[in-house]
Every structure is written in C-alpha cells, then in structure tokens.
Amino acid sequence: MALSYLRSSSSRSVNLLKPLSSSLPLRRPISTDTTPITVETSVPFTSHQCDAPSRSVETNPKELLTFFRDMALMRRMEIAADSLYKAKLIRGFCHLYDGQEAVAVGMEAAVTKKDCIITAYRDHCTFIGRGGTLLEVFAELMGRQAGCSKGKGGSMHFYKKDSNFYGGHGIVGAQVPLGCGLAFAQKYSKDETVTFALYGDGAANQGQLFEALNISALWDLPAILVCENNHYGMGTAEWRAAKSPAYYKRGDYVPGLKVDGMDALAVKQACKFAKEHALKNGPIILEMDTYRYHGHSMSDPGSTYRTRDEISGVRQERDPIERIRKLILSHDLATEKELKDIEKEVRKEVDDTITQAKESPMPEPSELFTNVYAKGLGVESFGADRKEVRATLP
Amino acid sequence: MAAIFQGVGAAATLSSSPSNSFVPKKFLTSPRRSFSVRKVPSYVVVRSDGSVNFDLNSKSRRAQQLVANAVATKADSSAASSSSNPGHELLLFEALREGLEEEMERDPRVCVMGEDVGHYGGSYKVTKDLAKKFGDLRVLDTPIAENSFTGMGIGAAMTGLRPVVEGMNMGFLLLAFNQISNNCGMLHYTSGGQFTIPIVIRGPGGVGRQLGAEHSQRLESYFQSIPGIQMVACSTPYNAKGLMKAAIRSENPVILFEHVLLYNLKERIPDEDYICNLEEAEMVRPGEHVTILTYSRMRYHVMQAAKTLVNKGYDPEVIDIRSLKPFDLYTIGNSVKKTHRVLIVEECMRTGGIGASLTAAITENFNDYLDAPIMCLSSQDVPTPYAGTLEEWTVVQPAQIVTAVEQLCR
Numbered sequence: 177m178a179l180s181y182l183r184s185s186s187s188r189s190v191n192l193l194k195p196l197s198s199s200l201p202l203r204r205p206i207s208t209d210t211t212p213i214t215v216e217t218s219v220p221f222t223s224h225q226c227d228a229p230s231r232s233v234e235t236n237p238k239e240l241l242t243f244f245r246d247m248a249l250m251r252r253m254e255i256a257a258d259s260l261y262k263a264k265l266i267r268g269f270c271h272l273y274d275g276q277e278a279v280a281v282g283m284e285a286a287v288t289k290k291d292c293i294i295t296a297y298r299d300h301c302t303f304i305g306r307g308g309t310l311l312e313v314f315a316e317l318m319g320r321q322a323g324c325s326k327g328k329g330g331s332m333h334f335y336k337k338d339s340n341f342y343g344g345h346g347i348v349g350a351q352v353p354l355g356c357g358l359a360f361a362q363k364y365s366k367d368e369t370v371t372f373a374l375y376g377d378g379a380a381n382q383g384q385l386f387e388a389l390n391i392s393a394l395w396d397l398p399a400i401l402v403c404e405n406n407h408y409g410m411g412t413a414e415w416r417a418a419k420s421p422a423y424y425k426r427g428d429y430v431p432g433l434k435v436d437g438m439d440a441l442a443v444k445q446a447c448k449f450a451k452e453h454a455l456k457n458g459p460i461i462l463e464m465d466t467y468r469y470h471g472h473s474m475s476d477p478g479s480t481y482r483t484r485d486e487i488s489g490v491r492q493e494r495d496p497i498e499r500i501r502k503l504i505l506s507h508d509l510a511t512e513k514e515l516k517d518i519e520k521e522v523r524k525e526v527d528d529t530i531t532q533a534k535e536s537p538m539p540e541p542s543e544l545f546t547n548v549y550a551k552g553l554g555v556e557s558f559g560a561d562r563k564e565v566r567a568t569l570p
Numbered sequence: 571m572a573a574i575f576q577g578v579g580a581a582a583t584l585s586s587s588p589s590n591s592f593v594p595k596k597f598l599t600s601p602r603r604s605f606s607v608r609k610v611p612s613y614v615v616v617r618s619d620g621s622v623n624f625d626l627n628s629k630s631r632r633a634q635q636l637v638a639n640a641v642a643t644k645a646d647s648s649a650a651s652s653s654s655n656p657g658h659e660l661l662l663f664e665a666l667r668e669g670l671e672e673e674m675e676r677d678p679r680v681c682v683m684g685e686d687v688g689h690y691g692g693s694y695k696v697t698k699d700l701a702k703k704f705g706d707l708r709v710l711d712t713p714i715a716e717n718s719f720t721g722m723g724i725g726a727a728m729t730g731l732r733p734v735v736e737g738m739n740m741g742f743l744l745l746a747f748n749q750i751s752n753n754c755g756m757l758h759y760t761s762g763g764q765f766t767i768p769i770v771i772r773g774p775g776g777v778g779r780q781l782g783a784e785h786s787q788r789l790e791s792y793f794q795s796i797p798g799i800q801m802v803a804c805s806t807p808y809n810a811k812g813l814m815k816a817a818i819r820s821e822n823p824v825i826l827f828e829h830v831l832l833y834n835l836k837e838r839i840p841d842e843d844y845i846c847n848l849e850e851a852e853m854v855r856p857g858e859h860v861t862i863l864t865y866s867r868m869r870y871h872v873m874q875a876a877k878t879l880v881n882k883g884y885d886p887e888v889i890d891i892r893s894l895k896p897f898d899l900y901t902i903g904n905s906v907k908k909t910h911r912v913l914i915v916e917e918c919m920r921t922g923g924i925g926a927s928l929t930a931a932i933t934e935n936f937n938d939y940l941d942a943p944i945m946c947l948s949s950q951d952v953p954t955p956y957a958g959t960l961e962e963w964t965v966v967q968p969a970q971i972v973t974a975v976e977q978l979c980r
Binding site: 292294323324325326327328329330333335336337342343344345346347350352353354355356357358360361362363364365383384387388390391394395546547548549550 | 681707710712713715717718719720721722723724725726727728729730731748749752753757758759760761762763764765766768797798800821822
C-alpha cells in the first residue's frame, strides 16, 4: 500500500522513500512516539562563508505529527481570517502567512521559549508558534478585549512577552535593529540564548538592516537574521527590487545559509545550526526560500504581478503541509484518514474559536487612555496640557 | 508654625534650585505631594509649588530683598550655599556624568550607547571615564548609525535593560525618528501594556555658537506630539543631575534635552542623592506682575532681562517649565492666576514649537484668568545662519524680552 504513495510523490521527495532507520510496523498511538527517524532535506543547503550543515535531519513521529497539526492549524487560521476580513469583521491591514508555515514551525522546533523571536507584520502564525492561543489571535484581529494586545494593536502588533515573542511591527525593516537590541540584551545578561530577527525580501534593502548587522558583527551579538524570501515585496518581484537577490550573501563578512523554506525539517536543521553558530561566532543570516499563496495583504489580490499558474504550481510541488503529509504516510506513521481527522478537528477548533471571539466584548472606552505611559505617571494619558483626559467620552 | 514650616521645607527641596537660602538636609527625600499648605497670606513667601524663599529667621526681610534685586539663577552667590549643606561645585556636564554614574552603580541594567561615548569619553565629556570604570559592554561605542543603535536601545529596553542612548547632537536623532516615534513611544500601547521601554534618549541641541543650520536644531518641537514619551529639558547643574537620575529610573521613555551652550555652567549641588520630578516646573523667581515661562538656555536670557525689568520697576515671575511633555499646568496655572499675564520665551521656532503648544494649553485652560493675550517669543522660522550677527537675531535676546514685558504690562 505504501507503494501507491511512492509512485505519486514528485521527484523531489524521492529522498523520502529511503528511511534510513526503520519505522514502526504497527500503528501505535503515534502522538507520543519518539523513536528517531532520519530524513533528508529536499535540497542541500547553500552556504556563504561557513560550512553548511548536513542534509540529514533527525526527527521522530511525534514531531512530524506536531508539525502537521500545527501547520494545518495555521493554514486553517489564515484562511478563516481571509473570510473574516471579507465579512468586514477584520479591518485595516491583514497580512496572511499561508504557504510560509514551515518557517514558523521549523524554527520553533529548533529553539526554546527563552530564545527571542521578532518579526514584521506577517506575524499571526509566528505568534501561534510561540504559544499564543487561537482566541487571542482572532480576538485581536477583530479588535476585542480578549486579544493579545487588548484589541489595541491589531493584526500587525501581536506580542507575547512571556514566551519572548517581540512582535509584530508595521514599519518595514524597523524590527531588525530591535532584534539586534534583543540580542545585545541577551549577551549583556549572559543568557546563552539567541534572537531570530525575521524580515522579508522587501525589507532586505533597508539601510538600517546593514547598520544593525554591522553593529551585531562588531559586538559579536547572538543575532540571527532570517530573511523570509517569498520573492515579492508587496507587488515588486525580487529581481526588480534587488540588484543581488542572494540575500544570504548580503552580509558580506557575515556567514549566510540558504534554506528551502517550504521544508520544515530543513528549517529546523538550519535554525539549530544557526543557534549554535550565533552563540559562538556572532551573527549569521538565514535566507528561507518560501512562498505566500495570498497577496501581500487582503487588499492585494496577489495575481497582478504573478500568474495563477505560478501560485498553483508552487502549491502542488512545494506545499509544506503536503510534504509532511507524504512523509508521514510514507513512513506509515498514520493513515490518511487519521490525518484527515486531524484536519477536521483543527477546522472545528478554528470555527469554535471564531464564534467565541465574536462574542468577546470590544474594549472599554477607558482603554483608550491606558497603557500610553507605564504606571508612575498614572495610567491615564496626558496631552500637552496635563489635563488628565479620563474616560468619559461623548 | 514649625510643623507647617517643616512641610514647606520638604516641598522646597525637591523642586527648587539650591540658590534658595536653605535646604534642610533631613527633608530631602520626603515627597512633594505630602505638602498641603496652600494658603497665601499678604506678600507671600509660600509659593504655589511650595518653594520657599525666605530664611528661617528673617522671612520678611528676605522677601523684601527679593523684590528689590532680582535674584539671578546662576547660583554663584556664596550666600546661597554657606548657610546650609555645603555640597560640591561642578559644571553641568559633570553633573550629568555624576547622575549617570550613580545610576549605573545603583542598577546594573543601566548601559550607555552612543557615538564616541566610550573610549573618547563623550564629545561633551558627559561620559568621560565611564568606559574605564564600567567596561565596554556597559558603555558602548557605536558606529555612526543612529537609526539602528536607537532601535537596538529600544529592543534592549523591551527586555528590561535600561539603556541611555546619546545623540551626539540632537539633530542627528532625526535619523532615528521612526524608531523613536513608532517603537519607543508606541510599543507600550500597541502591546497592550506587555512591554515597557525604560529608555533615556539624551543629547545636546539648540542654537550654539555659529554651528550652522543643521547642528542648531531644536528637536523638542518635532518630538512633542509622539504619544507615550516624556520630554524634559535641563538648565542648571542641579536639575541636570536630578532629571538624569529621574529619567533613568522612570519606566517610560524619556527624552532629555540638553543645550550645547550650557555645559559649562557652574553651580553648587548637594552631596546627597536627589532626583528632580520629571513632570514638575521650577520656580526660578517669584513675582507679581507677569509670568514668564521658559526653559533651557532661554532661562538665562530671561533672567538677564529680569534684572533690567526689576530696575524699571517690574516684578516678573520666572518659571522654568523643565517638563516639555507633559506641561506642569499646575504650577503654571497657579502662576497665571496670580499675575494674569503670560510671556513665553523659547528657543523653538515660531511654527509648531513648544511655545505654540503651551500657548494653546494655557488659553484653553486659563483663559478666564488672563488680562492680556499670551505673548510668545520664539526663534525665527529660518534655518540658523552661520554669521554671528544673524544668528544672534534668530534667537530671542534679553532686550526683546524687556520690550515684550513692557508691552504686556501696559
């Protein structure tokens, strides 16, 4: 039975067919099984100024199932956000991450919650990866009190301090100096942890990136700059925006690694490698070759600057969830029905959460003035005239 | 009587400059807010902010003296220091350094970032020898990359460190405006209160001696509408040290504006640990006829004009507003209610400066108490020229202040 899957796999996954260690003959409850499986990544890593890590990645059934579930959850969440936006329950900007889930999930597998992650505005899935709940996501997107930023941040401002997720930033590129600052604080406190500062191929042309990279290299900060290269900076293709789209080489004196961002295991391997490197040798750049199925944001159809064939081609050939699904099926870790059940369960979870989030109340009017200043100046905000503008709004 | 007096003394220590004749040592740390005596009998000695301008034994004599010869705030009057705690004399940049050093000793999370702050000692010597004492990881020399090192300071502050970011000249911080506005000011709000940004951004600004247009900028007017930050401007060694310490201890992002020409002011400051309240204005010279609101270098032009005015028979009340965001409308309001005339003297430009906002704030809140429209003397809306004579006419000069007061008090 496994053979039918073998034939239908694309040539890229040929390597999946040769499990280097045996998988289970029987289907035990797989969610707790941790027998190691070694898998080869889809393509080898390309490196700049450093030795690439090996293509063989250690994983186990539990991890693969977790990957599958998490990515399915993220995918479902983003699609649900799409419908909510069209129903005008989410307003403003909404940047969706579907297609890029492998980066979030692979990174989480390689690091701890003590390592910091900071990203730009395409942050819904990274937030989930860091331990955020679905309710917090949907409530924040709809501007409700139960949201992670109390409804005051919105789609682009998700933060989770207790798991070291520093957001959530609207201005392109501004999060990279912040990320290097986080790495500086980690070095200052001698934490032995690292910071992943994520940015896109559009932000890769920002000057502050190079400034921050220079300072990080100078001061040996444990900063890992991750370029999520989805090949389009809003509507501009990378070849029209960058003279040299080899973003992993842009660090010049800083080592870089190019990774297939649609392969969660490759991402995991690269992040593990990068963490070890950064703790010893300072900054490193990772370029994740990934793709987004939606447009830049909900107001961008996503098809004026690229063909629908391209999008569906990538979806067929390189989809991260499909890759993990094939891996699981080829190793007989679960039946197709079980995987479908997981997806159904995820869908139900998302729908239930949306219903719950819709019932969450809007923030109180007094919340307009809270958190402008930290306590000490009173919790209320002051205009120039120091008149405490309290919450009796018209 | 003694009890009231003690309470008054307590309030005096925190808000007034030590040019006042006494500062009872044991009251230095009591909070201002506990002071509740507000009664103002006859020609009053107890001011609205609680500062006291009389000697314990000769209050009436002193009050009369005050009207007769305007007290200059350059507190080189030896009478000021001899009667109470001796303190030590130093220059303003040394006071800033002392404040910074004490805070760095007190809290290991405080670090300094800026261009040439480490090995070079700071371009205005504010961080001299700190790198030798605290090491390279706490006093960091950055490359010339304001946008990113301000961003890095903010990122570090998000984790709990307390960086002090120095702009070699405030004008260079325009390059970091995005970081200061969006990240520094707004992160506490957009994260729903999860992150505080206890950063201090400081540097010299203002019109110097023929430094040219780009190095003579007054950034307080650009930063004033960023929500979530506090802005203070120091003007004497006493308040420089106090504000520096308070800013470092504050959980909010604070921008401390220093002035290039004030770094060499000398004053005697107390030996003890003290801080100045970040949101409070300083009563420099109490008076009856007109309230003159000013800050930073213009305070000295105002005090110079005050000497002339007193000789002409006017009694100006001079308040150094110190807190540029938020304004201390309590002190200012009490003063307006007393004098009914306001003159604002500032170094910002006419358009959109601190004076403009202050005029609006006072008009909105105290319109009924004003006998005349508020006058605001600001710098001209021009890039600061290089030529000395032209530069002099860009900023407000004492003669103009005298004319303005005469006009206001007609």
